[in-house]
Amino acid sequence: MDELKKRIIEDGIALGTEILKVDSFLNHQIDVKLFEAMGEEFADRFCGEEVDKIITVEASGIGVACIAAQYFDYPEVVFAKKVSPNTMTEEYYGAEVISFTKNEKSVIRIAKKYLKSKERILIIDDFLAHGQAAMGMAKLVEGAGAEVAGIGIVIEKAFQGGGKKLRDKGYNVESLAVVKSISDGNIEFE
Amino acid sequence: MDELKKRIIEDGIALGTEILKVDSFLNHQIDVKLFEAMGEEFADRFCGEEVDKIITVEASGIGVACIAAQYFDYPEVVFAKKVSPNTMTEEYYGAEVISFTKNEKSVIRIAKKYLKSKERILIIDDFLAHGQAAMGMAKLVEGAGAEVAGIGIVIEKAFQGGGKKLRDKGYNVESLAVVKSISDGNIEFE
Numbered sequence: 001m002d003e004l005k006k007r008i009i010e011d012g013i014a015l016g017t018e019i020l021k022v023d024s025f026l027n028h029q030i031d032v033k034l035f036e037a038m039g040e041e042f043a044d045r046f047c048g049e050e051v052d053k054i055i056t057v058e059a060s061g062i063g064v065a066c067i068a069a070q071y072f073d074y075p076e077v078v079f080a081k082k083v084s085p086n087t088m089t090e091e092y093y094g095a096e097v098i099s100f101t102k103n104e105k106s107v108i109r110i111a112k113k114y115l116k117s118k119e120r121i122l123i124i125d126d127f128l129a130h131g132q133a134a135m136g137m138a139k140l141v142e143g144a145g146a147e148v149a150g151i152g153i154v155i156e157k158a159f160q161g162g163g164k165k166l167r168d169k170g171y172n173v174e175s176l177a178v179v180k181s182i183s184d185g186n187i188e189f190e
Numbered sequence: 191m192d193e194l195k196k197r198i199i200e201d202g203i204a205l206g207t208e209i210l211k212v213d214s215f216l217n218h219q220i221d222v223k224l225f226e227a228m229g230e231e232f233a234d235r236f237c238g239e240e241v242d243k244i245i246t247v248e249a250s251g252i253g254v255a256c257i258a259a260q261y262f263d264y265p266e267v268v269f270a271k272k273v274s275p276n277t278m279t280e281e282y283y284g285a286e287v288i289s290f291t292k293n294e295k296s297v298i299r300i301a302k303k304y305l306k307s308k309e310r311i312l313i314i315d316d317f318l319a320h321g322q323a324a325m326g327m328a329k330l331v332e333g334a335g336a337e338v339a340g341i342g343i344v345i346e347k348a349f350q351g352g353g354k355k356l357r358d359k360g361y362n363v364e365s366l367a368v369v370k371s372i373s374d375g376n377i378e379f380e
Contacts, residue, residue, distance in 0.1 A: 024304075028268060028271065028301060029268045030256060030259075030268070031266060032256055032264050032267060036260075058248065059249040059269065059271075062252040062253050062256075063255075063267070063269075065253075066252075067257075069220075069222040074222050074223050076219050076220065076222075079218065079253075111213065113214075114218065
């Protein structure tokens with residue numbers, strides 16, 4: 001997606017060889033018009049897929065998922081929670097994920113009543129790096145007896161291997177921008 | 191807002207006298223069509239206010255804020271972060287807030303470059319209870335020399351006093367549904 005790549009080049013900040021900061025339009029400050037273009041692009045890429053529900057994980061995925069839903073005939077959006085507030089008392093599906101960026105292990109959870117057997121679920125997330133979050137969400141979906149209709153990613157960092165892992169497992173992964181490498185402040189796309 | 195109140199009555203779960211669970215459409219599963227109606231209502235309520243930016247706090251406020259931005263001529267949305275990942279290295283404005291629901295103290299932060307002096311900021315959040323999050327966000331805004339254009343809340347729990355505190359300080363608080371009391375599983379609106 002050219003508009004997104006252009007924005008990454010203009011406003012993204014490459015830190016070392018691993019981290020790409022896109023705080024100015026994706027995961028701290030949000031450019032809603034760009035999110036609309038991304039939502040439209042996801043709808044194009046997954047055209048023909050039946051999507052009953054979109055799931056994502058808090059926090060950065062929520063905005064992308066909500067706007068994308070507008071281009072998919074308004075399936076419900078469910079965001080997996082990383083912590084369990086004391087208001088979340090009922091049964092849930094859980095999966096352990098490691099965040100390499102935050103250097104922490106956490107559990108992502110979706111209440112059982114919001115994932116139903118045989119539903120077709122589109123997984124949306126802002127980043128795909130080592131694939132932990134997407135893999136965890138796929139586990140939640142499949143634990144419910146539902147089906148992964150696809151995985152839509154805003155920025156895939158291909159050099160961290162998560163995309164390959166997911167595609168090798170047979171998931172249909174569509175990334176709007178695929179970064180091949182980050183080095184010396186330079187960002188190279190596939 | 192009648193559509194929202196109806197939904198709260200139908201799907202909200204009153205726990206004890208303090209907690210209102212609206213996981214099925216607001217803060218775990220999200221009804222994007224309802225969010226659109228809420229965004230339109232916020233635009234009506236704050237009609238005439240110049241809004242340069244919308245801020246909220248992760249995670250539940252993000253969806254509401256992104257959809258609301260579509261009805262305000264697309265100001266940028268910035269969500270305050272509750273934790274500091276190691277990618278957030280630059281200067282930030284911070285405010286301490288207590289979550290009574292989660293029974294924890296945290297710091298909410300916005301990077302300095304995303305709040306500018308003299309900007310008119312609309313604060314959006316899903317819940318207003320004791321007013322901690324909204325008060326914290328107002329502190330971030332004012333710390334930047336920017337101005338609070340208004341505070342838009344989806345559900346205000348009036349009996350927890352946050353709304354009164356904010357209005358006493360002179361803020362223009364608009365809540366789409368104001369809950370007067372919760373008891374015996376009953377939800378009463380003002």
